[in-house]
Amino acid sequence: MENEAGALSRVAGLFSARGYNIESLTVAPTIDPSLSRMTLVTSGTEQIIEQITKQLNKLVDIVRLQDMTEGEHLERELMLVKLRVSNHQEREEVKRFADIFRGRIIDVSDLSYTLELTGSSSKLDAFVGNLGNIQVMELVRSGVIGIARGDKILNL
Amino acid sequence: MEITGAEIFVRCLEDEGVDCLFGYPGGAVLHIYDALYRQDKVKHFLVRHEQAATHAADGYARATGKPGVVLVTSGPGATNAVTGIATAHLDSIPLVVFTGQVPTSLIGNDAFQEVDSVGITRPCVKHNFLVKDIKDLATTIKKAFYVATTGRPGPVVVDIPKDVTAQRAEYHYPAEVSLRSYNPVVKGHIGQIRRAVKLMAQAKRPMLYTGGGVVLDNASEELTELTRLLNFPITETLMGLGAYPATDKQFVGMLGMHGTYEANLGMHNCDVLVAIGARFDDRVTGNIEKFCPTAKIIHIDIDPASISKNVKVDVPIVGSVRAVLKDMLKLVRGSSFKTDEAALAEWWKQIEEWRSMDCLKYDSSGPVIKPQMVVEKLYQVTNGEAFVTSDVGQHQMWAAQYYKFDQPRRWINSGGLGTMGFGMPAAMGVQLAYPDATVACITGEGSIQMNIQELSTLKQYGLPIKVITLNNGYLGMVRQWQEFFYDKRYAMSYMESLPDFVKLAESYGHAGIRVEKPSDVEGALKEAMSVRDRVVFMDFITDKEENVYPMIPAGAGQNEMILV
Numbered sequence: 084m085e086n087e088a089g090a091l092s093r094v095a096g097l098f099s100a101r102g103y104n105i106e107s108l109t110v111a112p113t114i115d116p117s118l119s120r121m122t123l124v125t126s127g128t129e130q131i132i133e134q135i136t137k138q139l140n141k142l143v144d145i146v147r148l149q150d151m152t153e154g155e156h157l158e159r160e161l162m163l164v165k166l167r168v169s170n171h172q173e174r175e176e177v178k179r180f181a182d183i184f185r186g187r188i189i190d191v192s193d194l195s196y197t198l199e200l201t202g203s204s205s206k207l208d209a210f211v212g213n214l215g216n217i218q219v220m221e222l223v224r225s226g227v228i229g230i231a232r233g234d235k236i237l238n239l
Numbered sequence: 240m241e242i243t244g245a246e247i248f249v250r251c252l253e254d255e256g257v258d259c260l261f262g263y264p265g266g267a268v269l270h271i272y273d274a275l276y277r278q279d280k281v282k283h284f285l286v287r288h289e290q291a292a293t294h295a296a297d298g299y300a301r302a303t304g305k306p307g308v309v310l311v312t313s314g315p316g317a318t319n320a321v322t323g324i325a326t327a328h329l330d331s332i333p334l335v336v337f338t339g340q341v342p343t344s345l346i347g348n349d350a351f352q353e354v355d356s357v358g359i360t361r362p363c364v365k366h367n368f369l370v371k372d373i374k375d376l377a378t379t380i381k382k383a384f385y386v387a388t389t390g391r392p393g394p395v396v397v398d399i400p401k402d403v404t405a406q407r408a409e410y411h412y413p414a415e416v417s418l419r420s421y422n423p424v425v426k427g428h429i430g431q432i433r434r435a436v437k438l439m440a441q442a443k444r445p446m447l448y449t450g451g452g453v454v455l456d457n458a459s460e461e462l463t464e465l466t467r468l469l470n471f472p473i474t475e476t477l478m479g480l481g482a483y484p485a486t487d488k489q490f491v492g493m494l495g496m497h498g499t500y501e502a503n504l505g506m507h508n509c510d511v512l513v514a515i516g517a518r519f520d521d522r523v524t525g526n527i528e529k530f531c532p533t534a535k536i537i538h539i540d541i542d543p544a545s546i547s548k549n550v551k552v553d554v555p556i557v558g559s560v561r562a563v564l565k566d567m568l569k570l571v572r573g574s575s576f577k578t579d580e581a582a583l584a585e586w587w588k589q590i591e592e593w594r595s596m597d598c599l600k601y602d603s604s605g606p607v608i609k610p611q612m613v614v615e616k617l618y619q620v621t622n623g624e625a626f627v628t629s630d631v632g633q634h635q636m637w638a639a640q641y642y643k644f645d646q647p648r649r650w651i652n653s654g655g656l657g658t659m660g661f662g663m664p665a666a667m668g669v670q671l672a673y674p675d676a677t678v679a680c681i682t683g684e685g686s687i688q689m690n691i692q693e694l695s696t697l698k699q700y701g702l703p704i705k706v707i708t709l710n711n712g713y714l715g716m717v718r719q720w721q722e723f724f725y726d727k728r729y730a731m732s733y734m735e736s737l738p739d740f741v742k743l744a745e746s747y748g749h750a751g752i753r754v755e756k757p758s759d760v761e762g763a764l765k766e767a768m769s770v771r772d773r774v775v776f777m778d779f780i781t782d783k784e785e786n787v788y789p790m791i792p793a794g795a796g797q798n799e800m801i802l803v
């Protein structure tokens with residue numbers, strides 16, 4: 084979409100005005116600084132998705148739109164999570180989890196480890212679901228970004 | 240040579256061919272008003288309320304097909320304009336609305352008369368712009384006209400901060416603009432058009448269902464020719480009236496909530512439905528579950544988002560109505576095309592049987608004036624050639640049912656938003672566009688009071704519209720629903736203390752006539768229509784509790800009409 088003030092609010096406004104659901108939304112400028120790329124995760128029946136696609140295409144600021152789920156694609160989300168680790172056993176456990184899920188510890192304090200994890204949303208969910216007794220102090224997720232597999236690209 | 244933003248603004252309008260502008264001044268647009276004062280190419284019409292400016296521009300646009308242009312100040316000027324912008328948005332009318340804004344340095348400071356105009360109007364415009372740099376002013380104005388008038392038309396708002404109108408820059412108005420993110424389609428997919436035409440040839444009980452899109456795209460001629468070649472019955476939505484001549488026998492009347500028996504039963508029983516520039520509005524379809532249960536549906540529309548939005552369509556065709564109809568005509572004129580004439584003859588027999596119910600008949604023998612009769616007489620007295628605007632309510636439905644529009648752009652009403660207060664300012668815009676035409680505003684005593692102040696504007700510019708108030712003393716459409724669905728509990732639908740409309744009109748310098756007897760209706764209308772140089776405000780005291788029939792109650796199917 085056009086990298087312009089107001090473009091994001093047109094998209095958000097469309098979703099709220101028409102009662103569609105936004106599960107996550109990320110947006111950042113592309114290598115062409117006049118364009119931003121937004122990845123938006125939503126859900127609905129086939130008919131609703133069709134309407135969402137058409138309504139988004141109608142917005143003057145949207146340059147090109149692609150439903151990633153129509154083809155093979157890759158999805159990634161980034162999570163930063165601060166876990167309470169008050170003893171040796173907990174620290175070891177968190178390191179083990181981080182290993183299994185290919186996460187990295189990026190900050191430590193007396194009481195906490197902060198981890199960085201990337202993957203599909205379900206992988207991040209699985210990580211959080213497996214923490215057991217480890218207490219989550221704070222958790223931030225970026226929302227999903229996606230790209231098509233192979234040579235296919237979203238071009239103008 | 241560098242000129243000011245205000246001067247650039249005026250030059251842009253001039254180069255865009257804008258001959259009239261409706262507006263109201265205020266602090267944020269004073270530089271612009273000063274620039275307007277110092278030229279005489281763009282005429283400015285001063286309304287009495289910004290809502291009326293938008294409706295007047297809208298009426299002008301609907302009657303002429305050209306974009307309507309509005310100029311208002313920031314804050315309350317902009318918010319007052321919003322109802323008119325939303326009205327145009329729901330009926331896809333091309334408007335360009337300029338709103339003044341506080342100086343860029345003050346934006347976001349809760350400055351005097353600051354509102355976020357771009358934010359407030361975002362959901363009810365096709366697009367909007369905030370001009371932050373004088374270098375972008377001319378191009379933005381060009382873009383605004385381009386977006387408003389192409390594809391599915393609609394209102395565009397351009398918000399201009401006061402300092403931008405004072406800064407100086409070279410003037411250059413681009414001859415063309417293009418937006419990489421906005422490329423409306425024109426031509427329909429020929430394969431889809433072939434599929435549609437094949438389906439039409441096989442149809443045994445076809446229906447053409449057409450809407451405002453035909454009017455907006457100036458496709459009446461193509462529609463009329465196609466309809467005649469096919470010999471299919473045709474029905475129109477409230478927004479589509481006039482696209483096909485209403486006096487022709489293939490026309491089965493308006494459809495929908497207050498549509499005719501034959502149109503709605505035709506829809507319900509058809510096997511092929513051809514929807515052209517219509518959007519399956521809930522007032523048309525009734526209960527979606529019960530809509531056209533046996534039909535294969537073809538849908539032609541310029542807006543892909545209108546297709547399969549409410550009703551699943553079998554053959555979607557995205558394209559300009561006119562271009563698609565032209566392509567269809569080529570195929571239908573071809574030697575290999577043939578309709579099923581025997582089946583059509585059967586179908587017409589069935590339709591004539593429904594038509595013989597005469598669902599619009601009413602009894603006018605009593606001592607009180609029937610509102611339907613006023614519209615019928617108006618139709619006769621004006622030879623069906625008037626521009627008719629309306630407000631919203633029962634009178635609007637009677638106007639649509641009893642004035643037979645043979646030409647497009649003659650019937651001007653707020654169909655989508657249903658905005659009371661639309662009629663008189665819209666009539667103002669129409670009369671400005673066509674100074675010699677008869678322009679009648681059919682209204683109710685409720686609606687007319689929503690923009691009654693415009694009587695003053697009409698006087699100032701000598702616009703001789705004819706106001707036809709069907710005065711039933713009630714907010715009639717509300718009362719009708721209360722009669723049917725709330726056991727006649729008439730909550731707040733009776734208005735006491737109505738003004739004496741005759742005296743009121745006179746106090747503004749117009750003529751006023753009150754008509755109370757059925758036998759006086761025709762004479763009064765003739766007299767009023769013969770007055771060419773001033774407004775005549777006609778107050779018809781009509782049957783208080785007359786209802787609009789037929790009626791499909793909300794949520795019912797098209798075959799579940801209340802007839803009388």
Ligand SMILES: Cc1ncc(C[n+]2csc(CCOP(=O)(O)OP(=O)(O)O)c2C)c(N)n1
Pocket residue numbers: 630631632633634635657658659660682683684685686687709711713714715716717
């Ligand atoms: C601005 C606005 N407010 C409220 C309504 C709801 N409404 C629809 S019809 C109607 C009654 C209109 O009364 P009147 O103008 O007297 O016309 P009648 O129905 O009696 O012909 C009302 C209140 C509306 N359409 N628009």
